[in-house]
Amino acid sequence: MKPKLVERRCPAQKDLCKALQACPVEGAITYVTDEEAPLGGRIIFDYDRCTECGNCAAECCGSAIEMR
Ligand code: SF4
Ligand code: SF4
Structure with a gap:
């Protein structure tokens, strides 16, 4: 399953985004x-780099990332 962003739930704040910090892959x-x-x-x-680990979805502050 790949992470997909539900954009209407995401404020896209670079400095506050927990999903960015949670990802282990540069x-x-x-x-x-x-x-x-x-x-x-x-x-x-x-998606060529993503290992589909799900960390970003687990940490996303707005439940804006779904693994599908
Ligand atoms: S943590 Fe989730 S909702 Fe918050 S800015 Fe990052 S992707 Fe968007
Ligand atoms: S945290 Fe995991 S699932 Fe999310 S983008 Fe990074 S590698 Fe992909």
């Missing part, structure tokens, strides 16, 4: 700035 989950996003950024996954 670059599997990252924050990117996006001027079109409501708060100026988005959380994205790189």
Whole structure:
């Protein structure tokens, strides 16, 4: 199962994001700035790097990450 973001539940705050801190793999989950996003950024996954460990979903503050 891969982590999928439910964007309407995610405030995409780089400094507060527990999912970013929880990931053991460099670059599997990252924050990117996006001027079109409501708060100026988005959380994205790189599925080539992600090991599907589920840590990000377990730690996500807004229950915004689902393993599907
Ligand atoms: S912890 Fe979850 S809801 Fe909070 S910013 Fe990160 S991905 Fe979004
Ligand atoms: S499932 Fe694991 S490896 Fe993949 S982005 Fe989440 S914490 Fe990182």
